[in-house]
Amino acid sequence: MPKYIRRSLLTVPMSSPLPEWALKAGSDVVILDLGPDTTQERQNSSQSQIAPAIRAAAEAGAEMFVRIRPESAWADLELTVWPGLTGIVLARVQSPEEVTEASQQLTKLEQHRGIPKGSLQIDAEIGSAMGALNSLDIARSSPRLCALTAGETSLYQNLQLAPEAALDQDPLRFIKGQILVNARAAGLQAQGMSYPLSITLAKADETQLKQAVHRARDTGFKGAVCPHASWVKICNEGFRPSQDELAYYVKVKEVFEDGLRRGLASVPLEGRMVDVPVYRRAQVFLEWGEACARRDKEKWRAAS
Amino acid sequence: MTRVNRSVMFVPINNPRFVDKAWTRGSDAIILDLEDSVPMSEKEKARALVRETIPKVARSGAVIFVRINKEFIKADLEAAIWPGISRVILPKAQTADDVRLVDALLTSLEKERGIEVGAVEIFPLVESALAVANSYAIATSSPRVKVMPDGWGYDTSLDLEIEMFAGFDQYVYIREEPTLAEIAAGVEAMGGPYIPGTTGKVDQKEEGKALATALHDAHIHESIILHPALVEPLVAGLAPTTKEIDWARKVLDIYERLQQEGESVAEVDGKVIDIYEYRNAHELLEWAASCAAKDRHKARAVAKAQSEQGSASSPSVNSKQT
């Protein structure tokens, strides 16, 4: 089962205090977005706002990440790394060196700011062709890494795919597959959405969004960055095994364990053969379902 | 290419009913399984059965493979590598080193037991994200690796923690990256046992036909199957048709004439004949000859076994006249 239950990662533009809708949204993660402005003035004015914002979101039950921009990485880290932060999202990572440099800076900040050593995590957002080609090395470059995120809008622009194009299949499906496989190969999980919502970020209706989330989940993503609060609930419900699936897996477990007692390693169930791999999967999915239920309970308690 | 394994059928070795019937199925290849179809409590017993099972299933003229356990490589190989075994299926091959370990053990067993050194192939199963990421390294890890599958399967889907069948093609990269790596490494691509969009039910003949057509179109010649019902459609469907053979002979003739005249392209019956058609025609005729030889081999083996046994059951053997 995924190491972290992070089904919905709500992007919130930096402000102080954090808006109500962000705190009430019920997302597993809040990603503070410092926005495109990197001027010194903006930096200075934000200094005093970050720490309380982090605390507020953590109290609301969400894990806190800050999105660090490559052009101002050092400054962004100085500004935003405070106790209460779970980790950072490194935007548009191209090389493993960027990760190791950020990791070193995190170590220093942990030391100086009373954060437990090595606790801050890194989510590497792959938003370029070079990043995708390097994604396996990136995924292996630091023990702080928890996930690779497929930065679809950045990838779209970097690869110069025609904006506004309507294709019947996701042109990024192979690259996203590569990011996903390389994340797993390194023991990480991966975040991403399915086409075309992955790039239009539209306010889709519930049915469309549900389908899109299920598709992303069935491809292997464990969560998605939510550009709207309206995505959060559907991501929380979608990036996990469904009730029907869990019911089936309960049957699988029962039937297989019964078969084992009778000395069989392979038993039929509803036209399919249940053998060791299917049984293992049932166990994994059942655990995953339970972990999601626990996370939901946690957040519910924090909110009330 | 002399290797003809159009259907590669699993036989759970600890099930005497399946073992006794295996030779009647007409499969080109049979896998004696020590892995997933054998429960942990039966593994010892299964190992002890391999040596005597080889001749039982080889009666059909099929080649015999063995699928070992990743956790018991040494014990399984020692029990299984006897004359008559031509390929070891290595599950959960994650790295080139996994394959090299098996390679070294095979070499010493071959030397001990009078098998030509290097003859036993290794078929690494790509069953995890890590294996997919390493597919080129695995494909090039040993000259014993001659055929390899892509990464699609139950174990890979488990590694990624996703449903096996979700109504769309979830596995594009997982199938196609290893396929490219394999072709680049000069290794043949293995097909099956599923094609995208299938339901996972294991005993449908229609699905067998669809699988055979998809593989035939894709120029894939080998396929693992889970159920004997798929043997016949694959053995028939993966061999060239008479029409294809006739056309290939025509292409050869036309192109050789062109070459003599210093030309390189012609159009015949609305079809282009060039170096690419010529190469394909060559390969197809070689493959056709190999399939025919295999069919004759199987027919002779079965006839012999039947006369020795006076068996009442008539096996289904595809004897294509070419």
Next chain:
Amino acid sequence: MVNSSVIRRSWLIVPGYERAPIEYIRRYLPDVLVLDLEYTVPPKRKEEARANLGDAIRGLAQCPSEIFVRVDWKTRWCDIKAAMYPGLRGIVLPEPELEKDVTEIDEFIGECEQERGVIPGTVELALILESARGFQNALNLAKASPRVTALGLGRVDLTMNLGPDPQGDFRIYPYLMSRVLATARALGKQPLGAHWRRGSRGGVDSPERTLEAAQRARYMGFTGCLCAKPEQVVPASQGFTPTTDEVSRLTRIQDMFEQIHKAGQVYADIDGRLYDSSKVQACHKLLLFAQACSRKDTDKALYGKAEVKQ
């Protein structure tokens, strides 16, 4: 060194022995003319084709199309030498597999440039991948020489004997496209290729299907493709050019975003989709590209007699 943002949507392949290749340019107006020493030239005419290149290239000096020569891998040394004349923009190299092959050719081109009075370093390389090993090694191949300005997919349905898949594509073809795209973009090279599907052969297809193949490729990030037949040139150029509908839509998005941005907002909701400045920038880039295509097509039309349909 080389401006790789030039517009090269259609690369027309013409046999190297053609005495008046200028007629192809006048009639079809390809962005690039590729004088061929490979597939379209049978063995008995190879010598003739090589000998013809000098005059052919000189005769094309003032035309608006760029001139490349496609060499035959097996005879690449003497083919490259035969092509080296002032006016040659670059070499199309099919089937490269190893970096050292590309480095050797880079050096050899340098020697030939010197011998023939071509400005050193100006002859480009367009690598056309046509084998699994080439694709596997694509990154290293494209990095192996600064002359490489384009990386493309060749007639892989034929060279790699790819059969069709149940969806009507050639097996792994969309994956190969994706690989070429990612590799080319990672290194700033132009990705060449079209989305040829079952029913086409080696990149040869009807004008209608060529338009579709080029358009789908453009959506996927490609910028141009090889045209095996002259009738494919106009549809290829068209397919790789933004349509008037797209241009008006993008202009509208740009205008609306400007207004919203002036009002102080960072995100705009246009027709139910979210736009930020980076997305709008991408739209802007495409509009500039559309304008550049327009200018190029006008220039070519003035030169040729054929009408360019918009």
